[in-house]
Amino acid sequence: MNKDSQASRRKFLQQIGATSLVAASSPFASLGAQQKAEERILTYEKRISVGEKIRLGVIGFGVQGHFDLASALKVPGVELAGICDLYTGRIENAKELYGKDLYTTRNYKELLDRSDIDAVIIATHDVWHARITIDALAKGKHVYIEKPMVYKIDEGPKVIAAQKKYGKVLQVGSQRVSSIGLAKAKEMLAAGEIGKLNMVNAVYDRQSSIGAWQYTIPKDADASTCDWNRFIEATAKMEFDAKKFFWWRAFKEVGTGVAGDLFIHLLSGTHFMTNSNGPETIFSTGQFSHWNDGRNLPDVMSGVMQYGNTAEHPAFQLTLQVNFVSGTGGQEVIRLIGSEGVMDVKGNTISVKHSIMPEAPGFGGYDSVFTLPKSMQEEMTRDYNAKWTDAQRKRPTKEDVIFRAPAGYDEHVDHFTHFFDAIRNGTSVVEDATFGFRAAAPALACNESYFQKKIIQWDPVNMKLK
Numbered sequence: 001m002n003k004d005s006q007a008s009r010r011k012f013l014q015q016i017g018a019t020s021l022v023a024a025s026s027p028f029a030s031l032g033a034q035q036k037a038e039e040r041i042l043t044y045e046k047r048i049s050v051g052e053k054i055r056l057g058v059i060g061f062g063v064q065g066h067f068d069l070a071s072a073l074k075v076p077g078v079e080l081a082g083i084c085d086l087y088t089g090r091i092e093n094a095k096e097l098y099g100k101d102l103y104t105t106r107n108y109k110e111l112l113d114r115s116d117i118d119a120v121i122i123a124t125h126d127v128w129h130a131r132i133t134i135d136a137l138a139k140g141k142h143v144y145i146e147k148p149m150v151y152k153i154d155e156g157p158k159v160i161a162a163q164k165k166y167g168k169v170l171q172v173g174s175q176r177v178s179s180i181g182l183a184k185a186k187e188m189l190a191a192g193e194i195g196k197l198n199m200v201n202a203v204y205d206r207q208s209s210i211g212a213w214q215y216t217i218p219k220d221a222d223a224s225t226c227d228w229n230r231f232i233e234a235t236a237k238m239e240f241d242a243k244k245f246f247w248w249r250a251f252k253e254v255g256t257g258v259a260g261d262l263f264i265h266l267l268s269g270t271h272f273m274t275n276s277n278g279p280e281t282i283f284s285t286g287q288f289s290h291w292n293d294g295r296n297l298p299d300v301m302s303g304v305m306q307y308g309n310t311a312e313h314p315a316f317q318l319t320l321q322v323n324f325v326s327g328t329g330g331q332e333v334i335r336l337i338g339s340e341g342v343m344d345v346k347g348n349t350i351s352v353k354h355s356i357m358p359e360a361p362g363f364g365g366y367d368s369v370f371t372l373p374k375s376m377q378e379e380m381t382r383d384y385n386a387k388w389t390d391a392q393r394k395r396p397t398k399e400d401v402i403f404r405a406p407a408g409y410d411e412h413v414d415h416f417t418h419f420f421d422a423i424r425n426g427t428s429v430v431e432d433a434t435f436g437f438r439a440a441a442p443a444l445a446c447n448e449s450y451f452q453k454k455i456i457q458w459d460p461v462n463m464k465l466k
Contacts, residue, residue, distance in 0.1 A: 039402045042180050042348070054420055055081040057117040057141075059108045059132055060124035061090045063215065064146055068121045068173065071412040072144075075420050084111045086227040087245075089218050106227050108132055112139040119169075119423060122146060125248040126256045127234050130155035137166040142423050144416070146173040147268070148260040149436035153444050156437035156463065163433045171419040171429040172436030174268040178418055179411035181348030184403050185336070186273045188343065193352055195340030197274065200318045202266035202334045205326035212291045212299055212324040213249045217242050243294055250295035252447070257297030258322040259284070259446040266320055268431065268439040269334055269345070275312040278438045278460030279305035284446035290325040299324040303446045308460075320446070341398070348405030354398040360388035437463060 054077060058069050061083050072078055082103035083094040091104045105111055112120070112135060119142035122132050130150045136143050143163075149172045150156050163170045176182060189197065206212065223229070223240040231245060232238055235253055249255040271278065282305050286298030303320035307313065334345040341354035363369065363384045369377055415430070422429045431439075441463065445456040457466035 039404070042184060042403055042405050052077070052424060054078050054423060055116050055118045057082045057084070057111050057114070057120045059084045059111060059120055059122050059136075060128075060146075061085040061094055062123065064173075065121065065123035067412070068123055068144070068146070068416075071175075071410070072121065072416045072420075074410075074413045075417050078416075078420060081117045082111050082114060084108045086231055087218070087221075088225045089220065106230065109135065112136055112141060118142060119144065119419075121173075123173075125231075125254045126151045126260055127254045130159050131234055133159055133170070134162045137162045137168050137170065140166070140168065142169040142419075144171050144173060144419050145436070147264045147436065148256055148440040148443055149433065150440050150444070151256060151260075153441050153448075153465065156433075156441060160433045160437060169419065169422045169429060170433050170436075171415070171422070172268075172431040172433070172439075173415070174265055174431055174436070174439065175412045175415035176265060176269050177272040177435075178415035178430050179348050179405070180409065180414075181345065181350055181403070181405055181411075182269055182272055185343060185345050185350050186275075188350070188352065189273055189336060189338075190275075193341070194336060194338030194343050194354070195356070196314050197316050197336060197338045198314065199316055199337040200270050200274075200334065201321075201337065202270060202318065203321045204262040204266055204332045205321065205323040205328055206330045207324070207326050207328070208330070209291075211330065213247050214291070214293060215246050217246045221245065247293075247295075250291075250293070250297055252296050255297070256444060256447060258286075258299070258301045258324075259303075259443045259450075260440070262322045263301075263303060263320050263446055264439050264443040265332075266334060267318075267443055268435070270318060271435070271439055272430075273334075273336065273345070274307075274316075276307055276310070276460070277312075278307070278463075279318065279442050279458060280308050280460065281306045282442055282445045282449055282456040282458055283454075284320075284449040286450050289323075297447070298450070301446070301450070303449075305442060348409060348411065350403040351400070352402075353400045356396045356398060358395050359392040360384075434463075 056072060056078055058065050069080065073080065080098055080102070082105070083091070084105050084107070085091055085094070086106055091106070094104055095102055103114070111117065120136050122129060122136065122143060122145045124132060126148060129145055129148065133143050133145050149159060221242040226245050228240045228245070238244065238253065244251050244254055249257060249261055270276065282303065284301060284303040286301035288298055289300045291299045300323050305318040307316050307318060309315040332346065336343045336345070340356045341352060344351045369380060418430050421427050438460065442458060445458060449456045459466055
């Protein structure tokens with residue numbers, strides 16, 4: 001590329017090796033030591049060592065179970081050993097995908113009893129998460145549990161205690177916390193790139209029936225093909241309802257709605273970037289705007305949380321938003337707002353725009369000085385000009401910057417890589433039971449706030465309701 005072309009692009013491709021990155025514990029090259037530029041590309045060169053073989057079981061082979069398994073099998077040395085699901089059609093689908101000899105069952109306890117399974121993915125409906133996790137740990141299995149880690153807040157300490165008791169690896173499935181994009185945002189925030197944090201606006205909107213969980217219900221759905229009795233074993237008895245079975249997120253009896261599905265992504269990402277233990281106060285409101293499909297959890301929901309001043313971060317306010325009929329067409333962004341700029345985190349693209357106040361206080365313009373007597377205006381103008389220099393009155397400038405992950409980067413595979421590395425090497429996972437609970441509890445408290453119409457008080461250090 002010639003010099004003219006280089007100048008016209010105004011782009012500087014900053015190559016940052018992340019070979020040693022594990023849960024962003026090792027920082028990227030320091031921002032302060034690098035030349036500022038309009039755009040930089042994060043390169044990722046993580047080498048995956050193939051250690052001992054890990055045999056994997058899957059409990060819950062729905063949408064997320066399919067995605068999780070496909071990502072897990074991209075990590076070398078991982079093999080599928082069995083699948084459990086309550087719907088016969090998904091058992092058939094599993095054999096079509098992975099071979100007719102694949103071990104399958106509709107009873108998760110039978111899968112846990114197998115000695116040839118080292119680890120399990122738990123991707124069931126929410127009400128079963130804690131129970132199956134504890135059973136799996138007790139059987140000596142490592143656990144990858146989908147978010148939210150628990151269905152009820154009081155289940156959190158039990159899961160944490162079980163993980164400590166049995167000493168197995170547990171990682172919660174909010175895969176974004178393993179991304180190199182969030183790792184870069186975390187570093188820039190800590191480096192003061194946007195000044196002192198004071199607010200976070202987090203949005204996860206959708207605009208489709210599938211986005212609102214109106215998944216296709218199979219023609220043969222009934223109480224026998226869906227093993228309804230086992231499905232409701234952990235809940236109050238109910239008559240068979242195909243919607244509750246296949247659209248379970250929309251029903252509070254078995255799911256946790258937008259709070260447990262999408263608020264929790266925004267919370268886990270925010271907590272990772274800010275090193276936060278969580279909020280102190282939680283309030284949420286919601287409404288039924290479009291999807292009048294029998295659901296009892298809203299399709300539009302907002303939350304407001306207050307985070308206290310701690311050694312890890314200054315006090316800030318977090319707003320959460322999910323809109324299933326958003327005219328934007330859908331969007332996912334966490335915007336961190338500081339005293340010197342904003343950082344937008346959209347997937348693995350991080351953009352920073354700066355706005356820095358001058359050292360001198362404001363004077364003149366949209367100000368009350370023009371309402372004073374003319375002689376006083378002139379005297380005060382002279383005083384102001386004598387006290388503050390031209391440089392002190394100007395807004396400092398700082399070049400905006402964009403970071404992008406390379407094409408083809410997959411944070412989901414990274415998340416599973418951390419999980420399997422922890423099993424093989426004893427390293428730490430990015431989202432253990434404590435981290436997972438500190439994200440789940442405020443999300444679930446949003447449902448409590450919505451139904452009870454009150455502010456929820458939370459102790460983020462001791463992880464309990466006040």
